[in-house]
Amino acid sequence: GSGSNIKWIPSQITRVFSAGRVSSASNANREAHVYPDDATNSLGDVAPIAADSSLERMxxxxxxxxxxxxxxxGMFYSYTYDLTRSLQNGSKKNGELLACVPDSSYWFxxxxxxxLLENSKEWALPLVQGYVQIAQYHLSESSSLEVAIVSRRNCRRVGMRYERRGADADGNVANFVETEQILTVKADKMPVHYxxxxxxxxxxxxxxxxxNSGLHPMPVVVGDTDKNSIICAQHLMQEIDRVGRQVLVNxxxxxGREAIVGSxxxxxxxxCVxxxxxxxxxxRYIPWDFHYETRGMHYEKLYQFVEQLQREISDMGYFWYSDxxxxxxxQGAFRINCMDCLDRTNVVQSTIARAVLNEQLVRMGVHIAPERGLSAYPKLESILSHLWANNGDYISRQYAGTSAMKGDFTRTGRRNFSGIVNDATYSLARLWINTFRDYFSQSVLDFIMGNYQAATVFRTLIELRSHEPGHIRQMAQVNEAKIKSSINAAVSSGESxxxxxxxxxxxxxxxxxxxxxxxxxxIITDAAVYVCSGSDQHEQSSISIELPALTGVQYGAYITETRTPQGLDPSYNHGIVLKFGMVSKQQAEPIVTASEKKTSCISSHFIACKVTSEAQVVMQHANESTKSLLSASEKDIAPALVRIEKLESQTPDLLTEHICSTMLSQKLITGATDQFxxxxxxxxxxxAMTTRMxxxxxxxxxxxxxxxxxxxxxxxPVVISRGEGVHVWDPEGKRYYDFLSAYSAVNQGxxxxxxxxxxxxxxxxxxxSSRAFYNDRLGAYERFVADYFGYEMVLPMNTGVEAVETAMKLARKWGHVKKGLNNNGYVIGVEGNFHGRTMGAISLSTDPDSRRGFGPFMPNITAENPVTGEKIRYNHAEDLEAVLDAIGDQVAGxxxxxxxxEAGIKVPDAGYLRRCYELCKKHNVLFICDEVQTGIGRTGTLLAIxxxxIRPDIVILGKALSGGVYPVSAVLSSREIMLTIKPGEHGSTYGGNPLACAVAVAALEVVRDEGLTQxxxxxxxxxxxxxxxxxxxxxKEVRGRGLLNAIEVNTVPGKTAWDLCLLLRDRGLLAKPTHDTIIRLAPPLTITAAQLDECVNIIVGAISDYSK
Structure with missing residues (x-):
């Protein structure tokens, strides 16, 4: 906007009122303004349907x-200031009528x-639903500021939490709120800045x-990608035209369930791009899993995230007006969302707003300590926190019915236990509100917006009352439309x-x-029974059965959900099974049609239908031709011929009886017996309990x-339900190439x-058998494994990390017995190594995510130089040399x-491992090689070492030792080292069990016989x-050995390895990122050259598209 349009605004913004309270402290003595009482006259003429006292009560x-x-x-208005627009987008000019100014998208x-608009515009008063609050703060004796928060809710898709999700066909989205932080700075000898x-x-x-079905209902994407892309583009283009470039923070x-819509x-x-x-x-699209990143109450990561957004904040800028x-x-805006766009969203918006306000004070030259940020102004920080927390509460109450969660962090900058308890309370309150109030509230909101006529609201209330409480509520109109559509598509002309x-x-x-x-x-007609899909998300299909072909109908309890008491209640879980076969030898036409493909029935079949509480809309017709009725226009269908029968208070078990009795009473089945x-x-x-596993x-x-x-x-976010060779399938039957192989456990396919x-x-x-007794498999297995890898003895375990712990114990025991170490003997690792997540393994780790919150760690098991405290770097033999030169006489392994x-398929330089081996030999230290992931052919040699x-003193095996079929691991070593452990000093109930032995021998034979290493x-x-x-x-780089490889992705704004993996998933190839920028690629070793080439094309194509 131009200066002439806005120069007066800041002095007038305090004249903003709430419908019921005054929102500014400076106006506390003013009379509160409420909406006129006669506004309810807008209900219009409802006499035709308000004929009795019950409807009057409604x-x-x-x-x-x-x-x-x-x-x-949450309702705000001003006589002089246009709350529907931001400062930059202009405001009311002096003399303009309020009704001529507002942006109708925010005029509630x-x-x-x-x-009034048609007859007396000067009386019209625009209301904005949202939040307005203003606070004053004195920076110094000569300067002060005002901070205002103005949130305006878009009215194009207004509604309640579960009643309004996503976007409509025009790109209008639910709970769309523009929040504006306005800063006014006044200082001596300088003009006022806004x-x-x-x-x-x-x-x-x-x-x-x-x-709306419980505390954590499952989201569902409606429609295909092409349709939704058009809708998304409409929305984004509207915002780009309005405020500029969009930074989408998801x-x-x-x-889990959120990944369904997030991905x-x-x-x-x-x-769209x-x-x-x-x-x-x-x-720009930026995914940031708030709950994952801040897990364990580590909300400091939020500030780190905002620091990563600093370039976007600087490029975006802000509106600044003075003199x-x-x-x-x-030039642009952050568009932030979570599922509800309430709690997490408000926390992130408030954090960004703090960073922007700090930058504004610095650029105006009034910040007393720029290097300290807003911490230089504790009271201002507190004021700002409360403004944003209040904002979150208001927006949350308007959409979900309760105050915002995580408000304790927004107000104080810290998460605490009482805040967690409050969140739990709010969550339960939201569940109650969503279940028992939102449907009606949504109908009234639609009426206020002009989407519903008064009569429709009355009928909606009638429908709602018949479902409360405990029944899932659906609009009868929706089911009626589905029924009519199915009849029109499936029923032949002339049938009744x-x-x-x-x-x-x-x-x-x-x-x-x-x-x-x-x-x-x-659908039951006088000629056939039809079952038609009525879902918006599936192609419409139908199964039809001619009545003479029906051989029987079974009805009774149909339990498919076992997690809730209602799911196990037969009265709420009933169904019908229609059984049928060939009509007669003379019947030429097949009796079943699926979609439009006709399939002959040469034996008995059945089709199942479950009648749920949502099915209580039953449509019945008179005997006239239904087809001709439905082909007519809606106004031509006489109410006497087509009616919706509401079966009051009938549970699904009674509904199934009603359906079956209707079939008999109508004498639809000629010659039906009592057993029919x-x-x-x-x-x-x-x-159900036994099949729900x-x-x-x-x-x-x-x-x-x-x-x-x-x-x-x-x-x-992908589910694997079946695997064979190099492929896996999800529950819906989609096939994928597996390029993780369960972290190289499935080398054999x-x-x-x-x-x-x-x-x-x-x-x-x-x-x-346990190791309390001998069994006939273990000894033969141990000899087979020792010969296979060229070692003298084997100690069998189950998982890889158990074998790692075993190797460390073995090294320490050897150190005590053979090297004469006391109880302080060291086992040394290197930076970036991953050996598992037991206490011993994470004591060796340098990964902060593995260690955070689990200390203190095991003494003298470390990847740091015990003398200097510096990390022992991988691929730097000089770091190990420094440790061994200093304390080699105290190191066991x-x-x-x-x-x-796990570090990203890092292949060391040639000579590094040999140099480490030589240093160990020099200082009489056991060289232990962890081959859990790299061993058994994965890198093109039997062992990667x-x-x-090099022949290590101890080798650790796991994962592919069983081909991914059973947990089997082993530690290999010489007789001298292995026999330092005596009976009773180490063991495992399952280690060396007969089943594991049989599986491991077969797995190793497959590697050998099929030449998988080569x-x-x-x-x-x-x-x-x-x-x-x-x-x-x-x-950035392609690296690896054998079929253990990785692609490292450059850090590009909006491009992450995770997103590339999602794109690969969509194209039928599963891979997993590690350390944010690296994608590990490790298919089963049974993959063929042709399959590998196909996968290369998939990866190349995905990267090519993703790079655009």
Whole structure:
């Protein structure tokens, strides 16, 4: 805006009022202004449907809700200042009518003031829903400032939490709020300075929903990527045109239910850019998993994150006005979201706002200690924190019904226990509000916005009342539309529909599994029974059964959900099974049609339908031709012929009885006997409990793990349900190349038939004997392994880290017995090595994520120089030499990975390992080689250490020792070293069990017999050569040995290794990043050259697209 438009604004901004309270302390003595009482007259003529006292009571309830909306905190207005626009975007000029100024996107009561706008504009008073607060602070005796927070809620998709998610077809998103931080600085001998910095928040801008069903409902993406990309682009272009470049900060979790929509958002934004729907220069996408990054209450990482955004903050700038002219303009905005765009979003916005305010004070020259930041002004920090915390509470109450969570951090800069307790309370309160109030509140909001007529609100209230409490609420209109659409698509002309209702069905023959069930429609006509998919997310398909082909109908308990009491209640979980076969030998037409493909039935089949509480809308027709009725326009369908029958208070078990009795009473089944319809359970609770051990879908699997499992991993959002060779499949049947191989455990390929055969054969004979007795497998296995790797003795264990602990114990025992060390003998490691996550292993680690919060660590087990405290660097033999020269007589063992795996496939320089080996020999220190990930053919030699032609004193094996079928590990060494451990000094119940022995022998035989070591060597060269042809600034380095390789990605704004892995996943290849910028690539060694070439093309194509 120009100076003439805004020069008066700061002196007038304090004249802002709340509907019910005055928001500025300076106006505390003013009369509070509330919305006029006669506003409720906007309800209009409701007489036709308000004919009895019950409807009059409903009218009163609606009026109460409207009054509640306008009288609770969060409605603001001003007679002189346009709250709907930011300072930069201009404001009201003197003499202009208020009604001629506002941005209608933020004018909350515009629809309700239409009568005034049409006849008496001067009486119209725009209201903004959001938050306004102003605070004063004295910087010094000669300077002071005012800080104001103005949040304005967009009204294009206004609504409650679970009732409004995502975007509509025009790109309007739910809970979209623009928040403006306004700073006014007054100082002696300088003009007044005004600055403004805006940020926005809003639901992820594509079509998705989150049905209100419990504390943590599962989100669902609606529609395909192309459609959603157009919607997303519409939204982003609106904001680009309005405020400039968009920096999209996505705070949702990268695993569990939130990853469903979070990864979809990333893909849609990427598609918008690659399809040139939006200019790549005008948008940047930044994913930051708030909960993961700040886990363990480490909120200091938030400040580190904002520091990473400093370049964006500087480039974006802010609006700065002084002395009659605009000095700078804000060119872009942060658009921040989490799932609700409330708690996490407000915390991040407030942190960014602090950084901006500090920069503004510095640039104005009034900051007394720029190097200290806002900590130089503790009281100002406190004021700002409370302003933003209040802002979060207001926005949260308007969308979710409670104050914001994590408010303790926003107010104090620290997270505390009482804040966590408050968050739990708010979470439960939100659940109650979402379940029992939001649906009605949403209907009233839609009425206020002009989306609903008064009669519709009454009918919505009637529908709602029949479902409260405990029933999932759905609008009858939606089900009615689905039923009509299905009848129109499936029923033949001339047939008369007798009954139709909503059900859930797998839409597959001969299965009771509802894991991928879709909302469907059961239709019974005088000629056939139809089951039609009615889901918006699936292509419409139908299964039709001619009535003469029905052989029976079973109805009864249909339990598919075992996690809640209601899920196990038969009265709420009922279903119908339609059984059918061939009609007769003369029947020429097949009796089943799926989609439009006709399939003959040569034997008996069945189709299952579950009747849920959502299915209580039953449509019944008179005997006229339904087809002709539905083809007519809506106004031509007589209410007497098409009606919605609401079965009051009927649970699903009664509904199934109603459906079955209707079939018989209508005499639809000619010659049906009493046994035609049988009442017997379809799936009992006991059967459901025994079959629910496997998740039926990707979403369910991630949800179950997130709800019931510890959050100690951060997996890529994909679920693996089956594996074979180099491929794995998800529950929906999509196939992927596995390029992680369970961290090189599956060298022999998934479920190798020879290994599985050995497993099943031994499992049928003997699985476990413990080491209390001998068994007939262990000795032969130990001899086989010793000969296979060329060592004298073997100590069998289970997991890799157990073997690491065993090797360290063995080294220390050897040190005491053979080297004469006291109880302070050292085991030394190197920086970046990964040996597992037990206490001994993390004592060797230098990874802060592995060590944080787990100290104190085991003494004298370290990767630091005990004398200097400096880290012993990998690939720097001089660091080890310095340690051994200083305290070599106190060191029992030196442990090292020949190639560092978790650190990012770091291959040491030639000669490094040999030099370390020689130093160990010089100082009589055991050289221990951890081959858990690198061993058994992975790097093109049987052991990776063989590249240096070294024979370690101790070798640690795991992972591929069993081909990924069973946990098996082993420690190899000489007789002299191994026998220092005596009976009773070390052991394991499962170590060396017969099943493990059988599996490990088969796994090693596969590596030998199929030449997998040589294949890894040859294909590894081929793989790296293919990847090195990639010409992209995104790629920093391709490195590795054999089929253990990695791509290191350059740090590019908006481009992360995680996002590239998501793109590879979408293209059918699974890989996992490590240390943020490195992608580990390690397929099973059974991969063929042709398969490898195909994978190279996938990777090259993904990188090429991602580099654009």
């Amino acid at each position: 009218e009163g309830r609606i009026l109460e809700e409207i009054i509640r909306v306008f009288s609770t905190s 009561n515009e629809h309700m003031q239409k009568p 600055t403004s910095f805006i940020q926005t928040r809003g639901s992820m801008p594509f079509c998705w929903k989150q049905p 705070l949702v979790e990268h695993k 979809a958002y990333a893909g849609i934004v990427g598609h 690659s399809s040139e729907l939006i200019d790549a220069c005008m948008v 009659g002219s605009a000095l700078t303009l804000q 529909v007798k009954l139709a209702c909503m059900v859930q069905s797998p839409m597959e023959l001969d299965t009771l599994k509802l894991g991928n069930a879709v909302d469907s429609v059961l 319809i049988t009442d017997s359970p379809i799936i009992t609770s006991k059967q 496997v998740a039926a879908s990707t979403q369910e699997a991630m949800s179950l793990e997130n709800d019931y499992g510890a959050h100690n991993y951060h997996p890529l 998934h479920c190798h038939p020879r290994i599985i055969a050995a497993l099943t054969q031994q499992a049928s004979k003997l699985c476990l 030196f442990i090292v990975e020949p190639i560092q795996g 063989e590249h240096e032609q 294949r890894a060597h040859e294909l590894g060269e081929r793989f790296r050569e293919g990847l090195r042809q990639i010409s992209s600034p995104l790629i």
